[in-house]
Amino acid sequence: MVTLAWEGYATRLANAEQQELLSVLEDILEKEDIDKSQGALVFVGKDTRSSSERLSQAVLDGWHYGLVTTPQLHYMVCCHNTHGQYGEATVEGYYGKLCQAFIELTKNTPNRTDDQKHLTVDGANGIGALKLREMERHLKRELQISLFNEGHGKLNHQCGADFVKVQQKPPTGVKVQSGERCCSFDGDADRIVYYYTDSEDRFHLLDGDKIATLISTFLKELFLLPGGLGQRLINIAVVQTAYANGSSTRYLEDTMKVIVRCTKTGVKHLHHAAQEFDTSVYFEANGHGTVLFSRAAEEKIRQLAEDVNTDDTRKRAAILLQHIINVTNQTVGDAISDMLLIEAILALKGMTVQQWDAIYTDVPNRQLKVKARQTYAAQFIVDGRRE
Known part of the structure; x- marks a missing residue:
């Protein structure tokens, strides 16, 4: 995922004329102090959209994984960048x-x-x-x-x-x-x-709000088991946007007592905000999201799972969390990974889809597009909610 600092570079490259491209690249390399002699790899995949074949052919100097989902490509890049610690950088490994x-x-x-x-x-x-x-x-x-x-x-x-x-x-x-x-x-x-x-x-x-609520509630329950996994050491947060249903925010804050952070619309904003916490669940209302575990949280969970002195209840919770970490694609929102996680949680809780839905009642809502002649007339605060 491109950091905010690099989005300006991406815009410059996209707008550069052919004869300017090399000088723009040289300028970026200089500003970022990048060693041009250092080797690099590009990972390429394509989906079934009509433009994918043409675009993927344009970058075949890197490694081509063929037909993959967007999240699978993110996963494989992460596997490579972590030298296999995150997993095997193949579709079968995924x-x-x-x-x-x-x-x-x-x-x-x-x-x-x-x-x-x-x-x-x-x-x-x-x-x-x-x-x-x-x-x-x-x-x-x-x-x-x-x-x-x-x-x-x-x-x-x-x-x-x-x-x-x-x-x-x-x-x-x-x-x-x-x-x-x-x-x-x-x-x-x-x-x-x-x-x-x-x-x-x-x-x-x-939608994404109900999914975030299900996952974060389950995680908090594991942390609050008798003996606890140390919620004071491993904090939990949910990151939303202003599109989130107000009922979900109130339920998380008032009933579950979970930290809720609201960011600007766009998964890049949610992902970066989520990285500030030990354990975080971020979802946009449209269903794009995932779960992040910090290295410190993963290490704490691993220690509890492997410690012979850990009691059975805490050990079971720690082992469950290890499997949750492995079923989760932490690189980006992933429908397949999210589906497996949701299905596992429903099974573990013995919960039906109706019981899940009844956790809280959504405020009635409808998503519409409104055309405005003077868009500047609407003023917004930093997280996208209207003043």
């Missing part, structure tokens, strides 16, 4: 790490029925559908997926996370049974939302 962690988490719930293991997934006719189908064998039927919109239709057309979030209704082509858990990816599989219909065929959306 599947192996996440699915093994998911299986380890759900083996603690031996009484799950096939109905409880079942999930309906809308792939938005994008790359996520292809990769989810490819990954299924690694799950060993611990998650049984019915996949719709798997690539034969138009990308994101009347389907996908954004369509479901904005239109507040199920995607076209998905058979939604009453009370059944369903989720939708977006086209490049970095966003996810859940939903279901009730016995009266009313639609219920569980």
Whole structure:
């Protein structure tokens, strides 16, 4: 993920004329004190959008991973940059790490029925559908997926996370049974939302706010077990934007007593703010988000899991947290990783999608675009909320 300091450089490069490109690059190298003799690698992947083939061909001097989701490419870059400490920098390495962690988490719930293991997934006719189908064998039927919109239709057309979030209704082509858990990816599989219909065929959306609440509540419960994992040493925060439903913010602050930070819209702002805490959950309302664990938090959890003097309750919690760390793609929002984490938490808590939805009641909302002749007339504070 490009840091804020480098966004200006990216803009300069994008706007540079061909004859100016080399001098702009030289200027950036000088300002950042970059050694031109030092080797470098570029990781390239593509999704199923029509522009991907042309754009990926333009940068094939680096290593080409072929068809991958955006989050999978982020994952593999991180694996390389950490010299394999984060994982194996291949698609198979990605599947192996996440699915093994998911299986380890759900083996603690031996009484799950096939109905409880079942999930309906809308792939938005994008790359996520292809990769989810490819990954299924690694799950060993611990998650049984019915996949719709798997690539034969138009990308994101009347389907996908954004369509479901904005239109507040199920995607076209998905058979939604009453009370059944369903989720939708977006086209490049970095966003996810859940939903279901009730016995009266009313639609219920569980967006990024509900996802953040579920994950952060579960994490806090683990930290607050008898004996505790040391919440005073490992703080927990949730990072949101001004698009977050007000009910979620009030529930997190007033009921769960979790730190809530509001940032400007855009995942880059949430990710950087989340890095300030030991453990943080960040999600935009549109379903883009993930969980971050600081090195100090990971080390504390590892020590508790391996210490022979740790009591059984704390040891079990620490081991669960280790698996949660491994099932989570901490590099960026990842629909596949988020889906596995959500499914594991619901299984561990023995919670239905209806019980999850009932944690708090959303303030009624609708996302709309408003055209304004004088956009400067609206004034905003730094986190994007209106004054």
